[in-house]
Amino acid sequence: MQGQDGERDRRGARNGGEPQAGAPACGSSAEVPAGAPDAEPRRGRPRSAAAERAILDAVIALLEAGEPLAGLSIERIARTAGVGKATIYRRWSGKEELFVDVVRDMEPTDPPLSGTAGLADLRVMLESLRTRGLAQRSSVLLVNIFAQMKSHPKLWEEYHGTVIAPRRVAMLEAVRRAVAAGELRDDLDVELIDDLFVGPMLVRTVHRPDAPLPDDLADRIITALLQGLAPAARV
Amino acid sequence: MQGQDGERDRRGARNGGEPQAGAPACGSSAEVPAGAPDAEPRRGRPRSAAAERAILDAVIALLEAGEPLAGLSIERIARTAGVGKATIYRRWSGKEELFVDVVRDMEPTDPPLSGTAGLADLRVMLESLRTRGLAQRSSVLLVNIFAQMKSHPKLWEEYHGTVIAPRRVAMLEAVRRAVAAGELRDDLDVELIDDLFVGPMLVRTVHRPDAPLPDDLADRIITALLQGLAPAARV
Amino acid sequence: MQGQDGERDRRGARNGGEPQAGAPACGSSAEVPAGAPDAEPRRGRPRSAAAERAILDAVIALLEAGEPLAGLSIERIARTAGVGKATIYRRWSGKEELFVDVVRDMEPTDPPLSGTAGLADLRVMLESLRTRGLAQRSSVLLVNIFAQMKSHPKLWEEYHGTVIAPRRVAMLEAVRRAVAAGELRDDLDVELIDDLFVGPMLVRTVHRPDAPLPDDLADRIITALLQGLAPAARV
Amino acid sequence: MQGQDGERDRRGARNGGEPQAGAPACGSSAEVPAGAPDAEPRRGRPRSAAAERAILDAVIALLEAGEPLAGLSIERIARTAGVGKATIYRRWSGKEELFVDVVRDMEPTDPPLSGTAGLADLRVMLESLRTRGLAQRSSVLLVNIFAQMKSHPKLWEEYHGTVIAPRRVAMLEAVRRAVAAGELRDDLDVELIDDLFVGPMLVRTVHRPDAPLPDDLADRIITALLQGLAPAARV
DNA sequence: TAATAATCGAGACGGTACGTCGCGTCTTCTG
DNA sequence: CAGAAGACGCGACGTACCGTCTCGATTATTA
Numbered sequence A, B, C, D: 001m002q003g004q005d006g007e008r009d010r011r012g013a014r015n016g017g018e019p020q021a022g023a024p025a026c027g028s029s030a031e032v033p034a035g036a037p038d039a040e041p042r043r044g045r046p047r048s049a050a051a052e053r054a055i056l057d058a059v060i061a062l063l064e065a066g067e068p069l070a071g072l073s074i075e076r077i078a079r080t081a082g083v084g085k086a087t088i089y090r091r092w093s094g095k096e097e098l099f100v101d102v103v104r105d106m107e108p109t110d111p112p113l114s115g116t117a118g119l120a121d122l123r124v125m126l127e128s129l130r131t132r133g134l135a136q137r138s139s140v141l142l143v144n145i146f147a148q149m150k151s152h153p154k155l156w157e158e159y160h161g162t163v164i165a166p167r168r169v170a171m172l173e174a175v176r177r178a179v180a181a182g183e184l185r186d187d188l189d190v191e192l193i194d195d196l197f198v199g200p201m202l203v204r205t206v207h208r209p210d211a212p213l214p215d216d217l218a219d220r221i222i223t224a225l226l227q228g229l230a231p232a233a234r235v
Numbered sequence E: 001t002a003a004t005a006a007t008c009g010a011g012a013c014g015g016t017a018c019g020t021c022g023c024g025t026c027t028t029c030t031g
Numbered sequence F: 001c002a003g004a005a006g007a008c009g010c011g012a013c014g015t016a017c018c019g020t021c022t023c024g025a026t027t028a029t030t031a
Helices: A049-064 A074-081 A085-089 A095-106 A119-138 A140-150 A153-180 A190-207 A217-227 B049-064 B074-081 B085-089 B095-106 B119-138 B140-150 B153-180 B190-207 B217-227 C049-064 C074-081 C085-089 C095-106 C119-138 C140-150 C153-180 C190-207 C217-227 D049-064 D074-081 D085-089 D095-106 D119-138 D140-150 D153-180 D190-207 D217-227
Strands: none
Touching (some): A074 A085, A095 A140, A095 A153, A119 A153, A190 A217, B049 B074, B049 B085, B049 B140, B095 B140, B119 B140, B119 B190, C074 C085, C119 C140, C119 C153, C119 C190, C190 D190, C190 D217, D049 D074, D074 D085, D119 D190, D119 D217
């Protein structure tokens, strides 16, 4: 009617006004406000970074306490965080948007750095995927939150766009480098190659949560792919 | 579960496992459980099969109308179906159980028949997966219902057990046949081989809903896998 | 949006479905359903008379406990009555409508019966007004609830129409009878006469809540009015 | 009352009664409270009279726009006035106190001057009451604000004490003068006489807002009261 | 033919949560 | 210091559903 959206943030504004003295300062990377030179001054009392952390922590705490996540209500989160509901709605437009940030908040930060050329990077990435899978399945939290996200198309798309897609781009790049370096055949669609590498790992980490993820899984996949599955004929 | 279960059905217990080929007659005729000869006669007015269909149809109609599924409430379903809420709760213990049946109700019924030996079956199955993927992404309904299912562990497990697992078993069997027939190397873990085949297809159908699913995708995957990705082969 | 008013009652329907066995049966007069011959059957579970009483009693209890009435929230009333909020909203569209019924519920039922002719009835009515005033000012409850009502125009109008206006009509009738019987001058507007009688009493009961209301007040007013205020000249 | 009262004003102590004719310049210039010469210096930026007027005007504007007054929130008033909420709370401790000042702000300032002796003054006062009644009922604003005040005991008491009571005192004085001058009987309680005069007028202006208030109403009341209602007089 | 019993649509029931609004206080920056 | 702005914890608003519980009215089977 009249409000509809009073300048809602929905993440990204966490940087808005660098942690004012007294706030617990959660992140690690220090972002210089110089990056946004001509932004409007943002009048009024600034949002409390403490409240923000309290909210995220409340969600995490509840999930770790074994809550089924579908059982998390904004009301309960607010109560647990010792925060008004409005303080949540001021930042996120709903449960799902909040959950994205919770996930972002606990992301293993970043994939390992990659070299400049070759198959080695592919192995690193595959291995990272495996590790991630192990971590994820060990945490009730992540299992649930991922499931929840997948059930919300918009949510998933956002997560996909910000987290998954970049990884895929990096992966494709590595494949191209490997092809260029003569480590892989050059008569195949790079996208197909990419899928051949990633697919098997994904099947195990995502689709069969009970499947083993042995230490040498990445190696075994790569070796098998390079050798091919055809029998003696190849010898 | 939650109180006094007044002889609840829950579907599935009704028809155990055998695929009730086609809908079991949606008219009004009362079907005698001839399969269970000496069951107690079930006195009183029998449940209306019409009501049952109306409920399932209501869910499907709502989903097809673009409802986000999370937005489906028992109340709305009942209202849409022109049915009392109790009539739903008499059959299913909750939304999720109902959804399982809805999915069951629209499953493409069965995977294509499989031959008796070899790599050919693998190709058939892969192709079936692809087709299924095409169908699924063309239907808002299936996309949603799958997402929802994944977000509900119990649901997903049931679906997995009834639908996915059997397929995987069949797949593994085919792999073993292929190995035995000398069509595939015999020095690799069959599970790994299976993942190498299924993974790439799954990546495209499930994880990248925008990815193309060309007609020859199954072939290309199989060929690439057999040949191997090492460039030497080309020399 | 879609509901807006699902057949709300707002009093009067209390009779709707005579107290079903087991309900505490609050009223006293037994109403025969034969009076409403062709009413629609009112399907579904009937409203609980017990809940209704619990709500009214909760309001009364809270008010008697010294609550400032402005401090009564639907939420609190529901909690006190052990009732869902919806159960209140199903019957009344808001706090004010509820309050009207609370007042109705505690009305001293009815003014005393009136004879058929004369000044005597006027005296009876005036005396009733005085008594009512005494009762009202002795009850924190009534003081508050009246104040609240006056602050809600629509409310007050309803109360005025159902309770006050009829009294005034009766009063006017009595005045006319008195005039016809030669007890009062016949060259004055009856409305004016009525105001001359009622006004002084009202000033004391309503406008000056601290003013004394001696036993003989009605008599003194009547006597003074009949005699006139002019001094010796009249003798 | 509710915490640490940081030198709150509450209006009325500031300008007592004198009407600050017109709005005292709504610009930005800080006006020195030259009117109160020897008050403590009040360091820092002085309160803006412009803000004060803006607030009062906002309330009046909203009321004139047909707002139900119960629907007036401090937030809305502040928004309408283009003022911070704190600026309101710095002056008044709550909605009601503000409303008192709004009423004071629009009082017809003063009752008409009264002579020194007799029944004539009574007539003047009664006539003033009538005029006031006409004005009040012509203004949605006054109707509402009065209703609201009556519903708030503390408010009403304040208004009563400052506005109503003095009038009654003056009235009683006039009655005494009339009795002393032999214009009225001397064997009656002056309070009763007062009520006999005021009551009928009050009934019409306050209790029956639809009742006519003809020009000669005061006269007719006085005449009837003096003559008395007994028919014998007529013979 | 009647009695018994489970079903049906409808809707009320005590609850929980929704997302919004207002309260009165606080915290920032600008004059 | 006072000003606008707006975030804060809190609590109530009126609505939607939850899963259960009556209602009167159907339909079957059993006596």
